[in-house]
Amino acid sequence: MKWVAVSAALTATLILAGCSAEQQRGFLPEGSTDATNHTPGITSLWVNSWIVLLAVGLLVWGLIIWAAIAYRRRKGQTGLPVQLRYNMPIETFFTVVPVILVIGFFAFTAQEQSKIEARYDEPDNVVEVWGKRWAWDFNYVSDDRYFQSVQVQIDGEGNPIESTMPVLYLPVGKTTEVRLESRDVIHSFWIVEFLQKKDMIPGQTNYMSFTPERTGSFMGKCAELCGEYHSGMLFEVEVLEQAEYDAKMAELEQGQVGPEYNPLQDQYFGDEAKAENE
Known part of the structure; x- marks a missing residue:
């Protein structure tokens, strides 16, 4: 498992290193990353959200493809597969992880929004x-x-x-x-x-x-x-x-x-x- 995590980290690093400046800022407008005191935080939230979403997407599509291959009908098999089988750990994982992601997105978005919406007491x-x-x-x-x-x-x-x-x-x-x-x-x-x-x-x-x-x-x-x-x-x-x-x-x-x-x-x-x- 350790080697899998290390390999994933190295792969992500190589992918990001090969990205253009436009891709690294998540295709946001040129010159937006340092335009105001708020834009670095907004850019970070946007880019990191896309990284998480793409990672989840790759995982889900990988599992779909794996399931389609691993549980395909073999030669000589007839009838329907068992319809009442379940796996409690996996179902718990598929429930808890999305809830954590939603809470995380909400928390980071609310935190950044509160900074943006805050008014100055005595603006220059x-x-x-x-x-x-x-x-x-x-x-x-x-x-x-x-x-x-x-x-x-x-x-x-x-x-x-x-x-x-x-x-x-x-x-x-x-x-x-x-x-x-x-x-x-x-x-x-x-x-x-x-x-x-x-x-x-x-x-x-x-x-x-x-x-x-x-x-x-x-x-x-x-x-x-x-x-x-x-x-x-x-x-x-x-x-x-x-x-x-x-x-x-x-x-x-x-x-x-x-x-x-x-x-x-x-x-x-x-x-x-x-x-x-x-």
């Missing part, structure tokens, strides 16, 4: 994002600046025109809280490489907290079907050094754009709606 940077059909408004609360966008334009080949893409700026290494609001229907704020997305629901404020760990450009989009031009509800995220971030803030308009721009303001933000939400 607060941004309010408004989703609207089919664009975005960004309020840089900490800097008292804002940016309003219109729908991204698409070229003849169906690709977004870069100059029309709204950009959300974030400072690197700063604890950041993103407040998520919707002006009309349910949207979903998704920064692809950050491995996080969260719904934006009219009349309800949701939060996303993280710390960008490296500079660069990242892709963002709406992940909730919100109408005819949902696929064009795109944006970019640029994580900058503090000096560059400050320079970008200086270029933006001063102030904030709140619910007064909502087409359904009374329905979701009036006194009656607020009372219902409370």
Whole structure:
């Protein structure tokens, strides 16, 4: 048994050593493993879950193939095999192991989710994002600046025109809280490489907290079907050094754009709606 375990470990090591960088991160987006303080944990949970699932799959398929060969009908055999035979140790094993796996998946997922959902007591940077059909408004609360966008334009080949893409700026290494609001229907704020997305629901404020760990450009989009031009509800995220971030803030308009721009303001933000939400 010892040699079997050693052989399995060596085989797994050789397989992983031969994997590409994309395969080693479980085919998650390039640049996602170190994008924020949460992405290493999310990546680890994702990859390790797949390793366990593949191992279980190989074991189950191996047992199925072995049983099909070992208990096949031999030449000269007739009739049906015994139908009431059972093996208590094996049946106990097949019951206990799946329960342990389910509990393990739940525990590790809940642990990682609690880290992701935890809000900072005093974040360095607060941004309010408004989703609207089919664009975005960004309020840089900490800097008292804002940016309003219109729908991204698409070229003849169906690709977004870069100059029309709204950009959300974030400072690197700063604890950041993103407040998520919707002006009309349910949207979903998704920064692809950050491995996080969260719904934006009219009349309800949701939060996303993280710390960008490296500079660069990242892709963002709406992940909730919100109408005819949902696929064009795109944006970019640029994580900058503090000096560059400050320079970008200086270029933006001063102030904030709140619910007064909502087409359904009374329905979701009036006194009656607020009372219902409370």
